Amino acid sequence: MPEEGHPEIMKTNAIGRVYTVHPNNAECFYLRMLLHEIRGPTNFTDLRTIDGYICHTYREACQRLGLLENDNHWELTLQEATLTASAEQIRELFAIILTTCNPSNPKQLWDSFKRNMSDDILYQIRQANPELTIEFNDDIFNETLIRLEDKCLAINNQTLVEIGMPAPQRNTFSVLNYEITKEKSYNVNELLEYIAHNKPLLNDNQKKKIYNVIMNRINNNTGGIIYLDAPGGTGKTFLINLILAEIRAEKHIALALASSGIAATLMEGGRTAHSALQLPLNIAEQQSRYVKSQEHLDGVNF
Numbered sequence: 260m261p262e263e264g265h266p267e268i269m270k271t272n273a274i275g276r277v278y279t280v281h282p283n284n285a286e287c288f289y290l291r292m293l294l295h296e297i298r299g300p301t302n303f304t305d306l307r308t309i310d311g312y313i314c315h316t317y318r319e320a321c322q323r324l325g326l327l328e329n330d331n332h333w334e335l336t337l338q339e340a341t342l343t344a345s346a347e348q349i350r351e352l353f354a355i356i357l358t359t360c361n362p363s364n365p366k367q368l369w370d371s372f373k374r375n376m377s378d379d380i381l382y383q384i385r386q387a388n389p390e391l392t393i394e395f396n397d398d399i400f401n402e403t404l405i406r407l408e409d410k411c412l413a414i415n416n417q418t419l420v421e422i423g424m425p426a427p428q429r430n431t432f433s434v435l436n437y438e439i440t441k442e443k444s445y446n447v448n449e450l451l452e453y454i455a456h457n458k459p460l461l462n463d464n465q466k467k468k469i470y471n472v473i474m475n476r477i478n479n480n481t482g483g484i485i486y487l488d489a490p491g492g493t494g495k496t497f498l499i500n501l502i503l504a505e506i507r508a509e510k511h512i513a514l515a516l517a518s519s520g521i522a523a524t525l526m527e528g529g530r531t532a533h534s535a536l537q538l539p540l541n542i543a544e545q546q547s548r549y550v551k552s553q554e555h556l557d558g559v560n561f
């Protein structure tokens with residue numbers, strides 16, 4: 260017999276089973292939670308409608324229904340961290356909380372602690388512009404969000420939006436010209452020591468087939484794309500780090516970019532391409548903005 264008002268749905272005694280969803284698949288997870296709480300929804304908007312208010316996300320609906328535990332302990336954890344930890348450490352801690360602990364209201368935690376997570380950035384900008392009076396502003400918080408998102412991507416491959424946080428604007432001019440500053444701050448003496456120790460270790464294959472070829476192209480400014488492939492453990496990273504050191508010891512800029520956070524950590528000064536080039540996360544949707552001027556990287560050779 261059909262369900263009243265829904266002729267296409269038959270009444271049945273069968274007990275259905277809702278698929279299990281991992282909390283990392285956040286919106287799906289909250290949707291599943293709502294399906295167990297809200298009786299007789301006829302569409303997805305019904306599930307998000309709480310006391311006549313249509314919530315923007317399923318997470319928000321769960322929150323309004325009081326289904327999520329409160330974030331007091333995360334608030335206390337971050338509060339405690341602010342007493343002793345640096346801004347960078349607090350960002351690291353917050354990224355771990357966001358990616359692995361599923362706080363129920365990340366935006367509120369962000370609003371409470373964004374200043375603590377940004378004061379190193381404010382300090383650096385003040386140092387670079389001593390003649391200006393600079394206070395916390397949206398650009399600084401945006402820079403903090405970018406760094407936070409880079410960490411979340413490296414830890415769990417999640418963007419901030421997926422975690423219920425505000426999305427950083429990645430296509431704006433960096434407040435810090437961070438790449439250039441970072442690339443110019445290598446200690447040349449340490450690099451020379453590194454080279455002196457490691458260069459003699461190169462074996463024949465590494466030296467003749469790869470190192471010499473690449474260094475010749477760099478020194479002759481001929482450039483090009485070189486694809487290096489070899490079995491695991493045969494010294495690719497070793498070689499790349501040596502070449503990076505050689506270029507940086509000459510006070511030139513070498514960007515070590517990788518497509519994932521894990522790969523980036525293997526290279527000295529490595530970063531994800533998304534972070535360094537401020538690529539949009541969904542390239543397919545934003546192709547027109549994909550190739551754009553990179554003012555913040557003026558002076559960098561790729």
Ligand SMILES: Nc1ncnc2c1ncn2[C@@H]1O[C@H](COP(=O)(O)OP(=O)(O)OP(=O)(O)O)[C@@H](O)[C@H]1O
Nearest residue numbers: 460461462465489490491492493494495496497498
């Ligand atoms: N010529 C060399 N002399 C001494 N040690 C070397 C040399 N080449 C590589 N190694 C060492 O061998 C180990 C493996 O090298 P490396 O990590 O560079 O390999 P890889 O090809 O990048 O590996 P994977 O593909 O697994 O990342 C490292 O500990 C590295 O320091």
